Amino acid sequence: MGDVVSAGRVRHAGQAQWGVIALALVVGAGAGAGAIAFRWLIQTFTRLFSGHADYSSAGHASNPHVPWLGPWFVLLAPALGGLLYGPLVQRFAREARGHGVPEVMYAVALRGGRIAPQVAVVKALASALCMGSGGSVGREGPIVQIGSALGSTLGRVLRVPENRMRMLVACGAAGGIAATFNAPLAGVFFAMELILRDFAVESFGAVVISSVTASVVGRAAFGDTAFLALPAFHVTHLTQYLLFALLGVVAGAVGVGFTRVLYWVEDACDWAWRGPEWLRPAVGGLLLGGLLLVLPQMYGVGYPVLGDAIKGRYALGFLLLLLVGKMFATSLTIGIGGSGGVFAPSLFLGAMAGTAFGTVAHHLVPGSAGVVGAYGLVGMGAAFAGAARAPITAVIVLFELTGEYSIILPMMLAIVLATLTGRLLSRDTIYTLKLRRRGIDLDAGRADSPLASAFVRDVMEDLPTSLPGTLPLKDAADALALSGRGALPVTTPDGRYLGVITARAVAEALAAPDIDTAGAPVAAGDLAEVPHSVTPGMPLAAALHALVVADGSGLPVLDDHRDAPVGWITHQAILSRLHASAPVPAWIAE
Missing domain, CATH: 1.10.3080.10 (Clc chloride channel)
Known part of the structure; x- marks a missing residue:
């Protein structure tokens, strides 16, 4: 039975990986299409407001649409553009104002990757109007925000966990950069270094897939040439x-x-x-x-x-x-x-x-x-x-x-x-x-946090009764319902730790139309997943991060060898610790 359980876990993990690949492909294709539309908007508005493909290289030429104004049309073009995009941004998406990348960084770091879906449309129109009417800004901020909004919207529609949501936002950012600049590698590293601010293996793979997909879409429209055509340079002297x-x-x-x-x-x-x-x-x-x-x-x-x-x-x-x-x-x-x-x-x-x-x-x-x-x-x-x-x-x-x-x-x-x-x-x-400047510090240390000096051992609870890996799914559903928890540990008959099973995974498996077909999960061990490891000596702040990205409402606390559960930690336990450390608000004290 142990081999069957292990095979089930491998199969479930494989399905999850294929799901990530599919999402990355969709986001990359969407970001590539968004980059094409965005560049078309910029070119269209530039020709409309200036009468030239790129007025920066036209000198003091006049606009052929209004030749009687001569070069003085540039005095009015930015004002007219602002009269169009100003109300648009103010009414529908105020976060579309400015250069865009900080808003995406904030959404990934502190908002679980949630970006309003209308941001993609408003940002594209506002930025294209701004640049087309003379605004001296670039395309990377808007396309990052556009692609990220597409990734976030897809994640919200599919109700993916926050860790996947952040990853989809990064995929959108990478795809946007890759397609608009014909730079797939630059898209990947921009997303990892500036948006996600880490190089986790799973995220890296998904971001690469999205970037490649967006590049293919972009090259179909723009061709496969370097964005800037410059002469070759060489270093000829060591000095x-x-x-x-x-x-x-x-x-x-x-x-x-x-x-x-x-x-x-x-x-x-x-x-x-x-x-x-x-x-x-x-x-x-x-x-x-x-x-x-x-x-x-x-x-x-x-x-x-x-x-x-x-x-x-x-x-x-x-x-x-x-x-x-x-x-x-x-x-x-x-x-x-x-x-x-x-x-x-x-x-x-x-x-x-x-x-x-x-x-x-x-x-x-x-x-x-x-x-x-x-x-x-x-x-x-x-x-x-x-x-x-x-x-x-x-x-x-x-x-x-x-x-x-x-x-x-x-x-x-x-x-x-x-x-x-x-x-x-x-x-x-x-x-x-x-x-x-808004009071948000992404790099702030946690020394002043009530969790800084606390460890998992200080708040962990007794380990709930584990479910055997051979337990049928219907019985596992009953056990989860009676426990009052969203997740429970799973072990083999000899007590070996297999992972955690969540109520959500069991409900989805039981509701699947192919539940009775060969290869479908039949026991708790088939759905057990190994979450981020939490040990008694781990700082509470690190455990909180593991809880945030986990599907269930709690996690097992493993021994120092990370192979056997010795306790359980929940969001409520950490909240209780925070509540005990926080000062009493004045309105309550009164």
Whole structure:
């Protein structure tokens, strides 16, 4: 019977794994389709508002739709766009305002992956209107939020557990990045390093499947080419590594500076604005339009301008002007209530800073500095790493966006030093600072928590009566109902621990139409699953995490060898501990 029970457990685990794969495929396909629709919206609105495919490279050209306005149309375009997306965001999804990634990080870390389903539609429309009308922001924040909302919506429809919900959100984020930038590896590491903030094996596999699926869908629409077409660069002199190392420090500081300017401008806009929030993007759009009238290269994302800078088509003074202009244009776009990402602007800033650095180096040490454009390319990744402190993502993103492998070594060196510089200059990243300003600290220690000094042994209960693995499912259902618990331990006839069986699993098995067919679960052991291990010496905070991701209402406490249950822990036990440690509210004391 032991072999039968083991086979049942393997079969059930296999079914669960195939279910995860199916969900990842669906989310990836949905994110890929969403990326196609989103890019089409951006192109459509850009042509509508500017009359050009990308106005950032059109100089001070007029809009052919309103030629009598000449270049002055850019003064009104952001205001008109804001008049459209401002009420949309205010009425239907206020979390669609801003750059999007912090909201997804918050949903994954503290809300169980729950994101309102309307966010995908509102974010797509608002961001496309913002960028199409001149907003100087990027696509990665919106597409991450769009894909994540799709994953969360699917999880809510299927009522998956919270751990699976978080995984589906990460799958959506990875799929969105992969499809819109033709960068499957970048999508995976962006989701794991920034959204999930861990590299668990099961999550990694699902995220990879989603990213690959989205990339296939995206390549069917956009083709299989690198997102940025740049000339090949090579390191020709060993002394260049010293220059690239110095560039890493400089670009990392630029990334931190961008973060501070972004939130400084946002604070200034909050201080200055006293009207209704839905009108704020339209009124603030006039200020943005004035900046675009002076510096039209700031219109939209600005990838053509970035490419021209790396190819050496701008003088040093103009590179610095573009750097400062982009920093304030993006900050103003976000500050007035615009919707868009900060990843592309950070790449833009890095390209300007890096190319300017390379220009200076070429004049100081012309014999060994090498090609100026290589510094611009490395600066892109270093600036993002300094702002976001995601070195793995930065390396992979730059490699996939450009297809340029020849300078991977100096790129890695500069990105690591930029990350260290960012950590030295700022506690927060460009993403986490937005949450900290709301009182949310994703990296906060738990030293001040009532659970910090408590252990599982302090609150664990007596072990409930175990169910034998050979017990028929109908009898197991009766035993679970009489116990008053949502889960019970399962053992073999000789007392060996098999895992935990939940009331939900038994109910689903008994209600299945194929319950009487060969291979269907027939005994408690067939449905037993081994949850996260909890031991008496484990901190209570860690046990709480295990309880949150478990299906049932409790978990067995295993001995130090993790092979035999010695107690039981529940949510109620931890709540009682919290209640005993918490101060009495004033309104109760009165």
